[in-house]
Amino acid sequence: MTWIVRRGRALVVAVPTLWLALFFLIPFLVVLRVSFSEPAIARPPYTSLFDWDQGLLTITLNLGNYAYLLEDDLYVSAYLNSIWMASASTVICLLIAYPMALWIARSPMKNLLLMLVILPFWTSFLLRMYALIGLMSPTGFINSALGLVGLGPITMLQTDFAVYMGMVTGYLPLMILPLYSTLEKLDGALLEASHDLGARPWRAFLDVTLPLSMPGVIAGSLLVFIPSVGEYVIPALLGGPDQLMIGKTLWTEFFNNRDWPLASAVAIAMLAFLVVPIMFARNALGVKE
Amino acid sequence: MTCKTALSLLAAAAAGLAAGAAQAQEEPVLNVYNWSDYIAEDTIEKFEAETGIKVTYDVYDSNEVLETKLMAGSTGYDVVVPTGDFLARQIQAGIYQPLDKSKLPNLENMDADLMARLANWDPENAHAVVYMWGTTGIGYNTAKIEERLGADAPTNSWALVFDEANAAKLADCGITMLDAPTEIIPAAMNYLGLDPQSTETADIEKAEALLKTIAPHVRYFHSSQYINDLANGDVCLSVGWSGDVFIARDRAAEAENGVEIAYVIPDEGALLWMDTLAIPADAPHPENAHKFINFIMDGQITADITNYVWYANANTASLPMVDEEITSDPGIFPTEAAKKKLYTAVVYDARVSRTVNRAWTSIKTGQ
Numbered sequence: 001m002t003w004i005v006r007r008g009r010a011l012v013v014a015v016p017t018l019w020l021a022l023f024f025l026i027p028f029l030v031v032l033r034v035s036f037s038e039p040a041i042a043r044p045p046y047t048s049l050f051d052w053d054q055g056l057l058t059i060t061l062n063l064g065n066y067a068y069l070l071e072d073d074l075y076v077s078a079y080l081n082s083i084w085m086a087s088a089s090t091v092i093c094l095l096i097a098y099p100m101a102l103w104i105a106r107s108p109m110k111n112l113l114l115m116l117v118i119l120p121f122w123t124s125f126l127l128r129m130y131a132l133i134g135l136m137s138p139t140g141f142i143n144s145a146l147g148l149v150g151l152g153p154i155t156m157l158q159t160d161f162a163v164y165m166g167m168v169t170g171y172l173p174l175m176i177l178p179l180y181s182t183l184e185k186l187d188g189a190l191l192e193a194s195h196d197l198g199a200r201p202w203r204a205f206l207d208v209t210l211p212l213s214m215p216g217v218i219a220g221s222l223l224v225f226i227p228s229v230g231e232y233v234i235p236a237l238l239g240g241p242d243q244l245m246i247g248k249t250l251w252t253e254f255f256n257n258r259d260w261p262l263a264s265a266v267a268i269a270m271l272a273f274l275v276v277p278i279m280f281a282r283n284a285l286g287v288k289e
Numbered sequence: 290m291t292c293k294t295a296l297s298l299l300a301a302a303a304a305g306l307a308a309g310a311a312q313a314q315e316e317p318v319l320n321v322y323n324w325s326d327y328i329a330e331d332t333i334e335k336f337e338a339e340t341g342i343k344v345t346y347d348v349y350d351s352n353e354v355l356e357t358k359l360m361a362g363s364t365g366y367d368v369v370v371p372t373g374d375f376l377a378r379q380i381q382a383g384i385y386q387p388l389d390k391s392k393l394p395n396l397e398n399m400d401a402d403l404m405a406r407l408a409n410w411d412p413e414n415a416h417a418v419v420y421m422w423g424t425t426g427i428g429y430n431t432a433k434i435e436e437r438l439g440a441d442a443p444t445n446s447w448a449l450v451f452d453e454a455n456a457a458k459l460a461d462c463g464i465t466m467l468d469a470p471t472e473i474i475p476a477a478m479n480y481l482g483l484d485p486q487s488t489e490t491a492d493i494e495k496a497e498a499l500l501k502t503i504a505p506h507v508r509y510f511h512s513s514q515y516i517n518d519l520a521n522g523d524v525c526l527s528v529g530w531s532g533d534v535f536i537a538r539d540r541a542a543e544a545e546n547g548v549e550i551a552y553v554i555p556d557e558g559a560l561l562w563m564d565t566l567a568i569p570a571d572a573p574h575p576e577n578a579h580k581f582i583n584f585i586m587d588g589q590i591t592a593d594i595t596n597y598v599w600y601a602n603a604n605t606a607s608l609p610m611v612d613e614e615i616t617s618d619p620g621i622f623p624t625e626a627a628k629k630k631l632y633t634a635v636v637y638d639a640r641v642s643r644t645v646n647r648a649w650t651s652i653k654t655g656q
Contacts, residue, residue: 039639041382045360074650138463138523155461158509241510241653249650255353256470256646258360259639 035264036061046260065265075249075266079273082246085160085235086228089167093175093224094217096168101179101216102209105186114180117173129166129237136162136238158240166234171227175220182216183209222278229274246270317342319577322358322366324564325350325513326536327421329590329597336584342577350513351468359384359569366569367578370420373563374471374634377410385416386570392579393418395586398606407563407603409633417565418582419603421532421594424631425472425560426620428515428534431549433462433525447480447555450526453502460506463524468510470649471634472560473500473528479558485632488641497648504652516540522548530562531620535599552620558630563603 037046037060051058069075104113120128135141136156143153156162186209194204232247239245246266253263317340321333325348333344347366349355352375358364359379371379379385390396396418403422404414411417427449434442434449437458443449450456456464466473475485477496484492508524515527520540527534531552538550566585568578584590588606595602595611601621608616616622623631637645 041378041639043360043362043382043384045382072647074647137518137521139521155508241504241507242655244650244654252646252650255351255357256649257643258353258356259643260360 031264031267034260035065035262035268036063037261038062038064039259039261044260045258062261065262066269068262069265069269074244075246075269078244078246078249079270081244082229082231083274085163085167085243085245086225086231089164089171089228090175090221090225092164092168093172094221097172097175097179097220098217101176101183104176104180105183110184117176117180120169121173125170126233128170129234132162132166132169132238133157136165157238160239160243162238163235163243166238167224167228167231170234171224174223178219178223179213179216182213186212218282222282226275226278230270315574315576317577318345319343319368319574319581320345320347320366321581322347322349322355322364322369324348324370326516326533327370327564327598327600329593332585332590332594335590336581339584340577340580342580344581363571364569365573367572367574368566368568368581370564370566371417372634373407373410373565374636376417376565376567377636379567380411380416384569385567386572386575387415388417388568388582389579392576393583393586395583398586398588398591398604400603400605403563403603406561406633407565410636411565417567418586420564420566420585421598421600421602422561422563423531423600423621424554424623425467425469425476425528425530425562426534426552426554428519428527428529428537428550428552430462430519430522430525431551432547433522434459437462437525444551444553445556447476447557449555450528451477451480451499451503453506456503456506459526460508462526463508463518464503464506464526465515465518465524466507466510466528467512467530469512470645471637472562474645474648475560475632475634476528479632485558485560486635488635488637490644493641493644493648497652500652501655504655510653519550520544520546520548522546532598532600535621539599554620554623554627554631556630558627558632561631561633 033049034046037049039045040047047060047062049059049061051060100117104110104117107113133140137143138153138155138157142156146152146154156165190208190212191204194208195201199207230247230250231245232251235243235245235248236251250263250266250270253259253266257263319342321344323346327348328346333346336342337344352372355369355371356375356379358366359369360382376385399418403419407417407419408414427444427447429444429449434444438449438455443452443455448455450459450464474493474496477499478487478492479485481495481499483495487493513533515524515529516533516537517540518524519527519529519534519537521544522541527537531554534550534552538552541548541550566582568575568582572578585594586604588604589610590607591602591604592607592610594600595607595615599615599621602611619627
C-alpha cells in the first residue's frame with residue numbers, strides 16, 4: 001500500500017519534472033554551451049566545444065565572451081538601465097494596483113471588476129501595444145484631442161514615457177491579481193479589532209492590512225519585475241533609439257552581429273545577475289512569512 | 290534486440306520509400322519567405338493557377354531575421370529573398386544550393402549588366418537571380434521640408450539630413466533612418482567623401498562621429514514603420530528604401546490627407562542593393578522552387594510586381610509592360626549619370642561587422 005502511494009507520488013512529480021527538464025533545462029544547457037563557443041560563418045554559426053580525434057576528447061571552452069561583457073561598458077550600462085526601468089515600472093504598477101486590488105476585494109461587484117482586469121489578457125499583448133501606438137502617436141487620439149483645444153502635439157512615442165506606459169498597462173493585471181487574492185482572504189475581524197483598539201483607518205492600514213498583504217506585494221512585484229527586465233517588444237515598439245536595454249542589446253548581438261556565442265553569454269549573465277538573487281530573496285522572504 | 294533491429298529496418302524501408310516518392314513526384318507545395326509588401330497582389334494566385342502548387346507565403350522585414358532563421362537551419366522554406374551582401378556571406382556558410390539553370394529558361398530575360406553586378410556577391414550567378422533592385426536614399430514630405438528649410442532646401446543632397454543644422458530644424462517634424470548599419474554607415478562615409486566600401490576602422494569612426502551629431506534629432510531607427518508614418522505625416526524625412534518611400538507616397542495619395550512625398554537619390558550617390566531569389570540547401574521542394582523562380586522571371590509577372598511595388602527589376606523582357614510613370618522616374622530607374630555614382634555594399638568579415646555594429650549601437654544610444 002505504502003509502496004503504491006510512494007510510486008504514485010513519484011509519478012505525479014515525474015510529469016512536471018520531465019516537462020521542465022525537456023523545455024527548460026535542456027534549452028538552458030544548449031544556451032550555456034553556445035556561450036562557451038566562438039562565432040563562425042557556418043550553419044549553425046558557432047564552433048563546436050567537443051572535438052573527438054582518435055580517442056582523444058578535446059574540450060575547448062572560450063571564456064572570452066564573458067570577459068568581453070565586462071570589457072565593453074555597453075553591457076553593464078544596458079543591464080543597469082534595464083534594472084532601473086523594470087524597478088520603476090514595478091513601483092508604478094504597485095502604486096496603481098494596490099488601491100485597485102483593495103477596492104475590488106471590498107466591492108460587492110468583485111466578479112465583474114475582476115473580469116474587467118482579466119479582459120485585456122484576452123487580447124494579444126502585441127495588439128495592445130499597437131493600440132498604445134495609436135493612442136500616443138503624433139496624429140493619434142490624445143494629440144488630436146489636444147489639437148482641438150489648441151494645444152500642440154506632444155511627442156510621446158519613442159520616449160521613456162511611452163515605454164513606462166507600455167510596461168504598466170501590459171503588466172498591471174499581473175500585479176492586481178496576486179494582491180487581490182491576499183487582500184480578499186484578509187480577515188475583516190482583524191481590522192475591526194484594530195478600530196476597537198483606537199487605530200485610525202490609516203494606522204490600521206499600515207499596521208494590519210499592509211503587513212498581511214506582503215506576500216501578494218512580493219508575488220506581484222516579481223511577476224512584473226522579472227519579465228520587465230528582459231522586455232524586448234515594448235522598448236522596440238514604443239521606445240526611442242537612445243534607450244539601452246538588455247533585451248534590445250541581446251537582439252543586436254544575435255541578429256545584427258550574428259554572434260550567437262556572445263548573445264548566449266549576455267543571456268546567461270542576465271540570468272545569473274538577476275534571477276538567482278531574486279530566487280534567494282524570495283526564499284528568504286518566504287521562510288519569514 | 291531482434292525487435293529493435295526489425296523496427297529500424299522497417300523505418301529505413303519507410304524512409305527509402307518516402308525518398309523515392311519525393312524524387313519521382315514532389316508534393317505540390319511551396320514555402321516562400323519574402324519581404325513584406327514586396328510582391329504583386331495576384332502573383333501567388335497566378336502561380337498557383339498555372340502550376341497547381343499550393344504556396345505558403347510568409348514575410349519578414351529585415352535581412353537579419355532571415356539570416357538567423359537560415360543559420361539555425363531546417364526552416365522549411367523553399368525560396369527566400371536575401372539582399373546581395375547577405376547572400377554572399379550565406380553562400381560561404383553553405384546555406385544555398387546551386388541553381389539548376391536547365392530548369393530556368395526565363396534566365397534569358399535577365400539584364401546582363403545587373404546580373405554581372407550580382408556576380409560580385411555570387412560568382413557566376415550560381416546560386417541566385419535578381420528579384421528587384423533599388424537604392425537607399427531620402428524620402429521626404431515636400432511641404433514640411435519647405436516650411437522648415439525654405440524653398441532652397443538642399444533636397445538633392447545628403448546634406449539635407451547629414452548636415453546637423455538641417456537635421457536640427459527637421460527634428461520636431463520627425464526624422465527616421467533604417468535600422469541597417471550596413472547601409473547608413475556607408476552613406477555617411479560617402480557623404481564625407483570617403484570610400485563607401487571602406488572597412489577601415491578610422492573611416493567607420495569618422496562616419497560614426499558624423500552620425501552621432503544627427504542621432505539626437507532622429508526619432509527612430511526602424512526598417513518598415515516609416516512607410517506608414519511618412520504616409521500619415523507623422524514623420525517628415527526618412528532615409529529609406531526607394532520602393533518603400535513610393536509605397537508611402539501612394540498611400541498618402543490614396544488617403545487624400547494632403548501629404549505629398551518625394552524620393553531622391555542624392556547627387557553624392559547612394560547605395561545600390563539587390564534582392565535575390567535563392568533556394569536554401571535544405572529546401573524540401575527544390576523542384577517547385579525552380580518552377581517558382583522561373584515563373585517570376587516571366588516578363589509579364591515581373592512587370593506586374595514592379596508596377597505594384599515600384600521597385601526596379603532586372604528583367605529586360607518586362608520593361609515594355611512596366612508603367613511609363615515608373616520607367617521614367619529617375620528615383621526608380623536612375624539616369625546613366627546617376628547610375629555611375631551608385632555603389633554596392635561589401636561583405637564585412639566578423640571583425641568589421643562587430644566594429645560597424647558597435648558603432649551603430651553607440652550612435653543609436655549616444656553611449
